[in-house]
Amino acid sequence: MTKSIHNNLDRHKIAEIQPLMQIHQLSLFYNQKPAFKDVTLSIPQNSITAIVGASGCGKSSFLICLNRLSDLIPGCTVSGHIQLGTLNILSPKANTTALRRRIGTIFQKPNPFPMSIKKNITFPLKEHGVKDSQQRHNIVEQVLKDVGLWSEVKDRLQDNALTLSGGQKQRLCIARTLALQPEILLMDEPCSALDPISSGIVEDLILRLRQKYNYTIIIVTHNLAQAKRIADYTALFWVDKGCGRLIEFAPAEQFFNAPNNELTKAYVNGIKG
Numbered sequence: 001m002t003k004s005i006h007n008n009l010d011r012h013k014i015a016e017i018q019p020l021m022q023i024h025q026l027s028l029f030y031n032q033k034p035a036f037k038d039v040t041l042s043i044p045q046n047s048i049t050a051i052v053g054a055s056g057c058g059k060s061s062f063l064i065c066l067n068r069l070s071d072l073i074p075g076c077t078v079s080g081h082i083q084l085g086t087l088n089i090l091s092p093k094a095n096t097t098a099l100r101r102r103i104g105t106i107f108q109k110p111n112p113f114p115m116s117i118k119k120n121i122t123f124p125l126k127e128h129g130v131k132d133s134q135q136r137h138n139i140v141e142q143v144l145k146d147v148g149l150w151s152e153v154k155d156r157l158q159d160n161a162l163t164l165s166g167g168q169k170q171r172l173c174i175a176r177t178l179a180l181q182p183e184i185l186l187m188d189e190p191c192s193a194l195d196p197i198s199s200g201i202v203e204d205l206i207l208r209l210r211q212k213y214n215y216t217i218i219i220v221t222h223n224l225a226q227a228k229r230i231a232d233y234t235a236l237f238w239v240d241k242g243c244g245r246l247i248e249f250a251p252a253e254q255f256f257n258a259p260n261n262e263l264t265k266a267y268v269n270g271i272k273g
């Protein structure tokens with residue numbers, strides 16, 4: 001269940017990876033108070049990037065900028081630039097519905113809709129224009145298989161999703177997001193509300209989504225051991241003078257074994273944090 005560092009992409013592959021999303025001088029403010037400032041980094045494609053750092057350093061705030069969920073928070077403003085291919089994500093002209101289909105979010109607390117297991121997946125598909133019911137059913141089966149839930153729920157697809165265990169609910173939420181075929185998955189501490197067994201299953205799933213399906217995944221985690229097991233790249237955020245800053249962003253092997261920054265060194269060695 002738990003994975004060794006060998007699950008991470010090897011050094012040669014890391015050198016070949018192209019940036020998928022370019023983030024330049026990104027800052028986020030809640031009612032003029034900065035949560036984090038001046039973050040510049042490129043998210044490599046088909047890889048797992050972990051965001052780590054002590055509580056309150058702006059990790060979740062960073063994540064919500066990337067598909068403009070930040071628009072939904074009153075008093076929240078974002079400045080800087082985020083480029084995804086030809087799309088300028090922060091442009092007022094960007095279509096946020098289409099954007100959130102391309103960039104899906106998995107939250108810390110699994111949030112299935114209070115409806116059947118099957119409808120949890122077919123409902124968003126209908127909303128996004130998948131009209132053919134056989135096609136919707138095929139997608140349900142495919143994504144439930146992708147998250148390893150099909151054999152557990154195939155005989156109870158009409159049961160309310162709220163009857164599932166915490167780990168099953170989280171995998172259903174991941175399946176619901178996968179059904180819309182996003183390019184990027186944002187995960188905000190997806191395992192922290194789960195027991196260790198369920199957490200291991202979701203961790204394995206995250207690795208499989210990158211290895212088998214080439215997803216680009218950005219995951220916020222408090223769990224350094226988890227970041228070490230699954231991340232190809234890791235970013236450390238830290239609070240400086242009341243505001244989050246990006247301290248270091250590097251391939252995971254370098255980040256954990258030979259970081260450039262003294263703060264990163266102290267953090268990965270458990271001296272800080």
Ligand SMILES: Nc1ncnc2c1ncn2[C@@H]1O[C@H](COP(=O)(O)OP(=O)(O)OP(=O)(O)O)[C@@H](O)[C@H]1O
Pocket residue numbers: 030034035053054055056057058059060061062073244
């Ligand atoms: N909706 C909000 N309104 C005002 N301030 C907020 C809001 N959400 C977060 N903050 C503040 O922004 C700062 C960064 O919070 P954020 O949740 O992004 O940090 P984090 O690193 O994800 O923390 P944690 O690891 O505890 O989840 C904190 O000072 C927090 O109190």
